[in-house]
Amino acid sequence: MEPSQNIRISIVIPVLNDTPALGALLPKIAAFKDQPVEIIVVDSAGDPAVAECCEQHHCSAVNAEKGRGNQLHAGAQRATGDVLWFLHADAEPPANGIEAIRRAIRAGAVGGYFCFAFTGKRVWYKALLENLINFRSRFGVPYGDQGLFIRQSIYLQTGGFPDSALFEEVPLVRAARRSGRFVALKTIIGVSPRRWERDGWIRRTLSNRLLAFGYMLGISPATLARYYGLIKHQEQPEC
DSSP, X not given: OOOGGGOOEEEEEEESSXXXXXXXXXXXXXXXXXXXXXXXXXXXXXXXXXXXXXXXXXXXXXXXXXXXXXXXXXXXXXXXXXXXXXXXXXXXXXXXXXXXXXXXXXXXXXXXXEEEEEOSSOOHHHHHHHHHHHHHHHHSOOOGGGOOEEEXXXXXXXXXXXXXXXXXXXXXXXXXXXXXXXXXXXXXXXXXXXXXXXXXXXXXHHHHHHHHHHHHTTOOHHHHHHHHXXXXXXXXXXX
């Protein structure tokens, strides 16, 4: 297996009206001690401000049709790294994230995800929900806000992200786990609480669980997205 320092990481970031968040994220990545081989930002709105932000931070800007699955797959197809790391624009990735991914891949993992933690003020209900999410992820499927990463060869082998309105992570993670070790890192990734704060913590959490339950019952992601009115905001269940 290749030495850790030679494992090349490509970062893929889907955006839709996320220019301020993207403008905050890219300098954080630029400050990493270990750098990705490339950053690919996939915009589904064709926003000139996104292209300008990418040019300023020496990133690749790609346009794709709406739908996070479409965007992620479009970015993955452009990537040249050995490992693909998928980040949300409003994420706070750990400064040692690339090093943590390389260690996991070097140890034989086909991919994995980071430990979920809300950003902002620490309060008891945030900590409770974080623990529940991290526990659930070990037995269920971690979602995209947990910084999923996967070997490019495994991504291609599994077919990658589907064209899905919601839950695009589910088939990919399940297929990756059948291919090998898909690991839970102890390294923390910061997750924005803005959707919970906007909708209410209980309401947002229950809504997410109802979406997941509907998906488990076989209701199509497109139907669930239409019913909950999430397509417009490109929102996903996050816990």
